[in-house]
Amino acid sequence: MKIYWCDVLMPRKVCALARHLDLPVTYERIELVEGAHRARGHLARDPNGKVPVLEEPGGRILWESNAILVRLAQIAGSEMWPEHPAEQADVIRWFCWDMDRFTSQAGALYFEYIIKPRFDLGPAEPEAVEAARAGFREAASVLDIHLGGRDWLLGDTMSVADFAVAVTLPYADAARIPVDEFPAIRRWHDRLEALEAWRDPFPPVARAA
Ligand SMILES: N[C@@H](CCC(=O)N[C@@H](CS)C(=O)NCC(=O)O)C(=O)O
Numbered sequence: 001m002k003i004y005w006c007d008v009l010m011p012r013k014v015c016a017l018a019r020h021l022d023l024p025v026t027y028e029r030i031e032l033v034e035g036a037h038r039a040r041g042h043l044a045r046d047p048n049g050k051v052p053v054l055e056e057p058g059g060r061i062l063w064e065s066n067a068i069l070v071r072l073a074q075i076a077g078s079e080m081w082p083e084h085p086a087e088q089a090d091v092i093r094w095f096c097w098d099m100d101r102f103t104s105q106a107g108a109l110y111f112e113y114i115i116k117p118r119f120d121l122g123p124a125e126p127e128a129v130e131a132a133r134a135g136f137r138e139a140a141s142v143l144d145i146h147l148g149g150r151d152w153l154l155g156d157t158m159s160v161a162d163f164a165v166a167v168t169l170p171y172a173d174a175a176r177i178p179v180d181e182f183p184a185i186r187r188w189h190d191r192l193e194a195l196e197a198w199r200d201p202f203p204p205v206a207r208a209a
Contacts, residue, residue: 001057003068005052046061097139106175108131110171
């Protein structure tokens with residue numbers, strides 16, 4: 001199977017999971033800075049013109065990073081996509097909450113402080129930064145309480161939900177995400193940081209680039 005990726009936010013969790021599960025994946029880098037995601041070949045895979053995209057043997061295509069996380073865990077037969085339907089619903093709960101409340105805000109800071117300078121899109125907008133930091137703190141308060149008595153979002157077992165919700169946290173310093181105000185989130189992310197695949201998710205071409 002093949003993952004189309006670039007060393008940016010949403011592909012990060014997908015590459016991390018493929019590496020963590022030791023899946024037999026080949027990688028094709030899509031150079032966003034050169035507009036390769038808007039080329040006809042890539043639009044045929046993902047009409048949204050985004051990364052990541054998963055292509056399975058036989059040609060089945062899947063875009064949307066959280067859906068790809070689920071599929072990779074299914075292919076690996078990993079408990080990171082839990083077997084029990086109630087736990088599967090719990091994963092979906094965190095995916096939805098994350099897109100709406102958490103990574104939406106932290107991702108806005110990632111955009112202001114990391115993507116804008118990298119892609120030459122101008123300076124960070126103070127109003128956008130302030131709104132995102134306020135939104136992040138609100139959502140992080142909910143997450144911090146939830147994680148207070150748990151190792152992982154679902155309890156004792158790490159799942160694809162952890163890889164989804166934590167995706168901005170490796171960038172917390174550079175993106176000025178105020179995660180240090182939330183000790184349970186910090187400890188949870190330290191547990192993820194103990195995984196080599198989480199710390200170093202991208203295929204070697206990124207390190208050479
Ligand atoms: N909801 C999508 C978002 C994918 C996405 O926005 N990818 C970004 C990189 S993090 C991208 O490809 N941006 C290129 C563009 O929008 O022009 C997912 O989770 O996969």
